[in-house]
Every structure is written in C-alpha cells, then in structure tokens.
Amino acid sequence: MIRSTHWPLLVTIATFVLAYTLCAYQYPAMLSTRVLANLLTDNAFLGIAAVGMTFVILSGGIDLSVGSVIAFTGVFLAVILRDTSIHPLFAFVLVLVITVSFGASMGAMIHYLEMPPFIVTLAGMFLARGAAYVLSTDSVPITHEFYDTLQSLYWKAPSGGRFRLTGIIMLLTFAAAVVVAHRTRFGQNIYAIGGGLSTARLMGVPLARTTIGIYATSGGLAGLAGIVFSLYTSAGYSLATVGVELDAIAAVVIGGTLLTGGSGFVAGTFFGILIMGLIQTFIVFDGTLSSWWTKIVIGGLLFGFILLQKGLTWATTLRKKPATEFAAQS
Amino acid sequence: MMSSSIRATLRRVTPQLIILAAVLFLNFLVFPDFFRVEFQNGRLFGNLIDVLNRGAPTALLCIGMTLVIATKGIDLSVGAVMAIAGAVAASLVVDGYSWQTALLGALAVGMLCGIWNGILVAVLRIQPIVATLVLMVAGRGIAQLVTEGTILTFVNPGLVHLGSGTVVGIPTPILIWVFLGLAVAAIVRKTALGMLIEAIGINEGSSRMAGINSRVLITSVYLISGFCAALAGVIVAADIKGADANNAGLWLELDAILAVVIGGNSLLGGRFSILASLIGALIIQSVNSVILLSGMPPEFNLVIKALIIIAILVIQSPTVKHALYIIRASAQPLPSEPVKEAKESTQ
Numbered sequence: 001m002i003r004s005t006h007w008p009l010l011v012t013i014a015t016f017v018l019a020y021t022l023c024a025y026q027y028p029a030m031l032s033t034r035v036l037a038n039l040l041t042d043n044a045f046l047g048i049a050a051v052g053m054t055f056v057i058l059s060g061g062i063d064l065s066v067g068s069v070i071a072f073t074g075v076f077l078a079v080i081l082r083d084t085s086i087h088p089l090f091a092f093v094l095v096l097v098i099t100v101s102f103g104a105s106m107g108a109m110i111h112y113l114e115m116p117p118f119i120v121t122l123a124g125m126f127l128a129r130g131a132a133y134v135l136s137t138d139s140v141p142i143t144h145e146f147y148d149t150l151q152s153l154y155w156k157a158p159s160g161g162r163f164r165l166t167g168i169i170m171l172l173t174f175a176a177a178v179v180v181a182h183r184t185r186f187g188q189n190i191y192a193i194g195g196g197l198s199t200a201r202l203m204g205v206p207l208a209r210t211t212i213g214i215y216a217t218s219g220g221l222a223g224l225a226g227i228v229f230s231l232y233t234s235a236g237y238s239l240a241t242v243g244v245e246l247d248a249i250a251a252v253v254i255g256g257t258l259l260t261g262g263s264g265f266v267a268g269t270f271f272g273i274l275i276m277g278l279i280q281t282f283i284v285f286d287g288t289l290s291s292w293w294t295k296i297v298i299g300g301l302l303f304g305f306i307l308l309q310k311g312l313t314w315a316t317t318l319r320k321k322p323a324t325e326f327a328a329q330s
Numbered sequence: 331m332m333s334s335s336i337r338a339t340l341r342r343v344t345p346q347l348i349i350l351a352a353v354l355f356l357n358f359l360v361f362p363d364f365f366r367v368e369f370q371n372g373r374l375f376g377n378l379i380d381v382l383n384r385g386a387p388t389a390l391l392c393i394g395m396t397l398v399i400a401t402k403g404i405d406l407s408v409g410a411v412m413a414i415a416g417a418v419a420a421s422l423v424v425d426g427y428s429w430q431t432a433l434l435g436a437l438a439v440g441m442l443c444g445i446w447n448g449i450l451v452a453v454l455r456i457q458p459i460v461a462t463l464v465l466m467v468a469g470r471g472i473a474q475l476v477t478e479g480t481i482l483t484f485v486n487p488g489l490v491h492l493g494s495g496t497v498v499g500i501p502t503p504i505l506i507w508v509f510l511g512l513a514v515a516a517i518v519r520k521t522a523l524g525m526l527i528e529a530i531g532i533n534e535g536s537s538r539m540a541g542i543n544s545r546v547l548i549t550s551v552y553l554i555s556g557f558c559a560a561l562a563g564v565i566v567a568a569d570i571k572g573a574d575a576n577n578a579g580l581w582l583e584l585d586a587i588l589a590v591v592i593g594g595n596s597l598l599g600g601r602f603s604i605l606a607s608l609i610g611a612l613i614i615q616s617v618n619s620v621i622l623l624s625g626m627p628p629e630f631n632l633v634i635k636a637l638i639i640i641a642i643l644v645i646q647s648p649t650v651k652h653a654l655y656i657i658r659a660s661a662q663p664l665p666s667e668p669v670k671e672a673k674e675s676t677q
Contacts (some may be wrong), residue, residue: 062459109640113647116597118404118459122584123639129631137629191539248468259460294476299468306464309427 008256008305009313015254015301016271019278027285033161035281040167043277045070045229046247047170047270050255051177053248054269059214060194060261063123064330065106066222069238071100072132078140078236088146096223102128103219107212107278121215125245139237142230150231163207166228173221177266189197190214194261203241220286250298251276254305258313270297275301339605346593346609349613353616362498377619385615386503387579390562391586392593393507393514394444394555396607399590402531402599403451403458408468408586411443412563412579417476417497419564420484420573429488437560442470442580445554448549459593466583473575483572493568493622503565510561514554514608515604524602528553531599588635589614599626635657 024030056063073095080091089111106124110117129246182185189210192200201207230236255272259263279297283289334520336606357364357377367376391408398405406492422432450461484490495502518524529537530544538544562582567573592610595602617638621631644650 020418037627109643112649113643114649119587119591119597119639120643122587123636123643126584126632126636126639130630130634130636133632134627134631200426246463250467251465253460261459269540290474290479292471292479296468296470300465302467303464306460307454310454310456 005263005278008258008309009265009271011308012254012256012268012271012275012305013166016275019275023278023282023285025028027282030281030285031160033157035161036080037157037161037163037167039274039277039281040170041162041164041232042045042280043273044164044166044170044259045225045232046244046251047239047273048173048225049222049244050251050265050269050273051173052079052218052254053245054177054252054257054264054266055181055190056218057249057252058194058261058264059190059211059216060248061110061211062283063103063106063124063215063218063222064118064121064245065102065128065227066248067216067241067246068125068132069102069169069219069222070226070229070241072128072243073099074230074233074236074240075135075140075238076130076236077227078142079135081144083132088144092200092227095227096220099223099226100216100220103222104216106213106219107215107270108208109165110215111208111330117215120276126155133203135238136236137238139235141235143234147231147234151234166231168223173224174266174270181266184211186210190191191262194258194263201226214307244266247276247298250302253309254301256305256309257307258309280300285292339603341645342594342603343606343609346613349592350609350613350616353613353620354588356620357616357623357664360620362624367447369499375663377623379501381612381615382504383501384618385611386507387566387582388423388538388585388589388614389492389507389611390510390558392589392607392611393511393604394551394558395583395586396593396595397514397518397527397596398458398555399587399597400527400531400599400602401536401551402598404462404560404587405447405552406459406462407447407465407469408555408559408562409579409581409583410473411559412467412566412582413438413470413473413562413573414443414476415440415484415511415560415576416567416573416578417455417473417575419489420482421476423484423486423489426550429486429492432486432489433564434666436564437557440556440558440563441553442556443559445549446540447556448552450583451552452548454546470575473573473578477575479532479655481572482576485571489568490565490571491567491568493570503569506561510558511604511608516616519587522531523547528599528628531602555568563630564672565606585614586611587637591639591646594646596646608613617641628662 011019020030029035032209049070051185053063053066076095076194077088077091080086080094081088102124106120109115109120114119114312150165154162155168156162181190189205191198192203192205193207193210197207229241242274251272252264252269253259255264255268257268276298279294283291283294333425354364361377367374367378369375378416391412395405395408399558409476412627418439419432419436422435423429427435450456450464451458454461467544472615491508492502494543495506499626526537527541527548529540530547533542559579563579566578589610590607591597592602592613594610614635616635618631621628621634
C-alpha cells in the first residue's frame with residue numbers, strides 16, 4: 001500500500017505528466033528534445049536554489065534571502081572578474097565560501113537567538129541585496145574566455161536539443177540532495193527537526209549543528225545558483241532575481257513538501273520546478289496569453305497543493321486520532 | 331485611571347520615541363534646516379512634513395499588520411493587495427466612474443482579499459506565511475490583469491487629491507493615516523477587542539475554550555489588513571496619478587513588518603501597540619530621509635535597514651532578554667513588582 005506521505009509527490013508527478021500530455025496534445029512540438037533541454041537550462045538556477053529551500057522547509061523554516069544571495073553572487077563575480085585578474089574557478093570558490101558562511105551565520109542567529117527564521121532571513125535578504133547594490137548598481141558584463149568555454153559545453157541530442165552544463169549541474173545537485181536527504185544522518189536530522197523541535201532535542205539530534213548546517217547549505221546552494229545564473233546571463237546585476245525566493249518556495253510546495261516541515265521529497269521539488277517551467281513554456285508557445293497568467297496560474301497551483309496537503313493531514317489525523325489522542329494532548 | 335493608562339502607554343513607547351528622536355537628530359545634523367516647516371501656497375512644506383507624508387503607505391500598512399501579527403499571524407500579501415487596489419481604482423475612474431465609486435471599489439476589493447486570507451488562515455487553518463504567500467504571488471498577476479499590463483494613468487482630480495492634495499494645508503495622506511491609526515487604536519483599546527486579539531495570539535486553543543470566537547476575529551484582522559493595504563494602494567496610485575501593477579507597494583510588506591517589529595511587537599503574537607508600530611513606521615521613513623539628506627549613496631539604504639533589523643533581533647531575542655534579566659536580578663535585589671514585569675516580558 002502507498003504510504004500517505006507519498007501522496008503529494010505522486011499527485012505532483014501526475015500533474016506534471018497530465019500537464020505535459022495536454023501541452024503536447026495541443027502543440028506536438030513540445031515533445032522535442034529542444035523544449036526539454038531548454039526547460040532544464042532556463043530553470044537551472046531556480047532548481048538549485050529550490051534544493052536548498054527544500055532542506056530549509058523540511059526543517060520547518062524558511063529562507064527569504066535566496067534571491068538576494070543569487071544577485072549578490074552574480075555582481076560579486078562580475079566585479080571581481082572585471083577588477084582583478086584571478087581565475088573564475090578561484091572566484092567561484094571564494095563566492096561559495098562567502099555564501100556558505102553567510103547562510104551559516106543566519107542559521108546561528110536562528111538557533112542561538114531563538115528568533116523566527118522568517119525575520120532573520122528577511123534581514124539577510126536586505127543585507128545581501130544591499131551588499132550587491134554597494135558593489136555596483138549597474139549591470140556589469142562578464143567577458144572571460146573561461147566563461148565562454150563553460151558556456152560552450154553541451155551535449156547535443158540527436159534531434160537538436162542542447163543539454164548545457166548548467167542544466168547538468170542542476171540534475172547533479174538534485175541527485176546529491178536526494179542522497180543527502182534520505183541516506184545520511186544530516187538528512188535524517190533535518191526531517192527530525194521538521195517533525196518537532198522538542199522531540200528532536202529529546203532524541204539527541206544536535207540542534208545547533210543541524211540548524212546551522214541547513215542554512216549554510218541553503219546559502220551555499222544559492223551561491224551555486226548565482227554562479228549558474230551568471231553563466232546563463234554573462235552578467236551581474238544587483239536588481240536581478242528579485243522574488244526568486246518566492247518561486248523557489250512555490251516550487252517546493254507544488255513539489256509536495258509540507259510547509260510545516262518534516263515531510264516531503266527533494267524529487268518532488270524537481271517536478272515542481274518542471275511544472276512551473278512548463279507553464280512558462282506553454283505561454284510562450286501559445287503566444288496570445290500574457291505573461292501575468294504565469295503568476296496567476298502559479299498562485300492557483302500553490303493554493304491547490306496547499307489544500308491537498310491540508311486534506312491529507314486532516315485525513316491522516318482523523319484516522320490516527322483514537323490511537324494518539326493522549327499523545328497529541330500532552 | 332485615565333492618566334495612569336496614558337502613563338502606561340507612554341512607558342510602552344518610550345524606547346521607540348528615543349530611537350525616533352535620535353534619528354531625527356541625525357537628520358538635523360546632516361541637514362540643519364530639517365525642522366523648518368513653512369506655509370506656502372496654502373500648504374505646509376518642510377522635511378518633517380515630507381517624512382510624515384512619505385511614510386503614509388508604510389504607516390497605513392502597519393496598522394493592519396500590527397493586529398495580524400498580534401494574532402501570531404503575518405500578512406505577506408499587502409504589497410500585492412496595494413497593487414490590485416490601485417489598479418481597480420485607476421481602471422474605475424478611467425471608465426468614467428466618480429472618485430468616490432473608485433475609492434469604495436478599491437476598498438471593497440482590498441477587504442475581499444483580506445477575507446480570502448482570513449478564511450485560509452482561520453477556517454482552513456493554513457499557516458499565515460503560506461496562506462498569504464498565495465495572494466502575494468498571484469496578486470501582482472491579478473493587478474496586471476486589471477491594468478492589462480500597462481501603467482494605467484488618470485487625471486481625475488478627486489482621486490489625485492487623496493494622494494497629493496491638502497486639507498487645511500496638511501497633505502491628505504497624513505490626515506488619512508493619523509485618523510485611521512487613532513480610530514483603530516481607539517476601537518481595539520476602548521473595547522475588549524484588543525484583549526481578545528492578544529488572547530488569540532498568546533494561545534489560540536485556550537482562548538477558544540474561553541469562549542472567544544477566534545475564527546471571526548482572525549478573519550476580521552486580515553480584513554482590516556486588506557482594508558489598510560487597499561487604502562495605501564489608492565494613495566500611492568493617486569500620488570503618481572497612475573497604477574503601476576509591477577512596482578506599486580513592492581517590498582512594502584517587509585517595511586510594514588519591520589515597522590511592527592521596531593515598534594516592539596513580538597512576531598510570536600500577543601501584546602501589541604498600534605501607536606508604537608506607527609512610530610516604527612516613522613523611524614523607517616526618517617532613516618530613509620537621513621540617507622537621502624546626507625548625500626550617502628542610496629545603495630546603503632538596504633544595508634542600514636538590515637543592520638537595524640539585526641540589532642533589534644538581538645535586543646528582542648528571548649535568550650538575550652533572559653540573560654539581561656539574570657544580570658539585572660543578580661546585580662541588585664529589585665522590588666517585587668518590576669521583577670514580575672521583567673519575568674512576563676521574557677516569556
């Protein structure tokens with residue numbers, strides 16, 4: 001029998017398959033590998049950021065700083081490659097160190113100051129965006145031969161689709177995240193914290209280390225997303241990727257992760273990203289729909305999936321109630 | 331009795347007033363003419379008036395946001411609701427309706443958005459951050475749907491008056507937020523409403539068992555928040571004589587939340603003070619004004635805001651409060667009453 005925790009994931013996959021079938025039925029060209037490859041390339045940075053967001057939400061938190069960190073990373077890379085002669089790879093390492101420690105310090109504030117993640121990461125969002133502004137308010141182009149090399153790396157499918165490096169980085173990130181979430185102690189600790197903070201403490205989960213680790217991971221993945229985004233646009237702009245954190249949260253929710261934490265799958269987020277990408281692709285294919293329908297449809301999907309989660313939680317608690325009534329009250 | 335409640339209110343807002351005075355003094359340092367207010371062409375002019383006027387949208391939003399946060403909730407959708415309300419008002423006057431109809435229409439739409447949020451939170455029991463996120467994401471799309479993707483401009487003098495006009499020399503937005511703030515504060519404090527809202531924020535389960543209709547109350551605080559957001563949206567649209575679905579009220583929800591937090595209201599719900607939140611909104615606007623007047627690059631605006639939030643977080647943090655309490659308690663034996671108060675505030 002299918003466990004009830006698997007239901008949201010299955011519904012997400014079914015939604016994606018259904019939506020893709022409907023799109024392909026209307027526009028057979030949607031089935032080409034080009035569309036598929038672009039779906040991966042265009043959403044690579046969002047997907048990587050959403051992986052970090054999945055960990056944060058699984059632990060019952062939220063990270064609003066993602067979009068700003070991506071913008072900061074882009075501007076930082078652009079400025080440092082313009083003003084110094086260091087190799088981009090070294091710049092990548094540098095920026096990842098910065099973003100990981102940025103995330104870690106937010107995690108430390110959340111844990112040690114016992115403040116809600118919402119407001120701490122809000123401060124982080126302002127700080128990262130502000131730091132990006134301070135570095136440069138203009139869009140700084142990146143012209144380095146190493147960037148050209150990276151951008152020209154792709155695997156061309158027989159029918160013309162180009163699977164670029166950035167899309168592959170996203171797939172690898174998802175694969176690594178699935179392993180971390182389900183096969184490591186860190187991953188199990190995340191689920192434990194999301195299931196209940198005091199329970200996790202009683203179980204002996206190292207709260208400080210795990211909380212800091214979660215936000216450091218999210219910060220680092222946002223940094224990686226920023227690197228991918230700068231490869232995608234070949235520029236750094238401090239006003240870029242405003243509101244990406246909302247898209248990432250939406251993808252995680254559509255992917256079936258419970259926003260209260262403790263239940264969900266990294267793989268679900270992947271399909272959440274694909275569904276959101278599909279909506280945009282469909283609007284491009286259609287040509288008569290205006291871009292704002294993307295936001296409305298994503299909002300509607302968000303609502304639908306939240307309702308589904310509520311319904312499932314409600315159904316499971318009803319069934320379990322006679323057995324756990326005492327436990328729930330104490 | 332009366333004077334003691336005034337004294338209690340004053341004691342409550344003292345930290346905020348000190349911060350406000352400090353920031354205003356900074357303004358004075360960088361721009362000595364800061365406090366000069368002139369009366370020209372039938373209206374008041376001056377930097378101080380500007381702070382009050384430009385702070386109107388945040389101040390309006392934080393009235394509703396204070397109540398929402400007091401119930402342990404949060405309303406992320408206010409910026410999007412502002413955009414929707416502005417778009418509705420603009421499209422109504424463009425279609426030839428009077429400004430009164432446009433204002434009422436916008437307010438009705440705002441309250442509808444509030445009821446939607448309220449039902450999601452109170453009836454469907456979805457966490458507030460998530461419930462209001464739906465409208466935050468979809469709201470700007472809806473606003474663009476109303477304006478059909480353009481910046482809808484209008485010339486209706488009645489509506490424009492709301493944003494940039496004056497009444498006996500005072501800019502209308504100032505009058506609107508001061509009046510609404512006083513009215514809402516009076517309603518919640520002169521009736522039991524405020525106490526009931528606080529009860530829900532502290533413990534919803536027990537307040538319901540005590541007979542409080544928490545569903546209706548929670549829905550109505552989101553409704554008030556929607557109303558305030560709609561009013562702010564109309565003012566912003568009237569000020570620029572156009573409805574910009576993309577940028578109207580962008581990130582203002584965060585400023586409003588920040589104002590509430592600076593006002594010393596706990597994000598974990600419970601006791602609240604609308605007056606303190608309004609002073610918080612003025613503090614934010616005064617900080618913006620310092621940055622502008624000092625000629626510092628506006629890029630630093632966000633960094634400074636972030637540092638302010640972090641400082642407040644550290645002060646508000648339960649851990650730090652507890653540590654301070656221990657230090658104070660061990661330093662000298664305090665009379666029994668203040669100790670009790672300090673204990674309450676740590677919880």
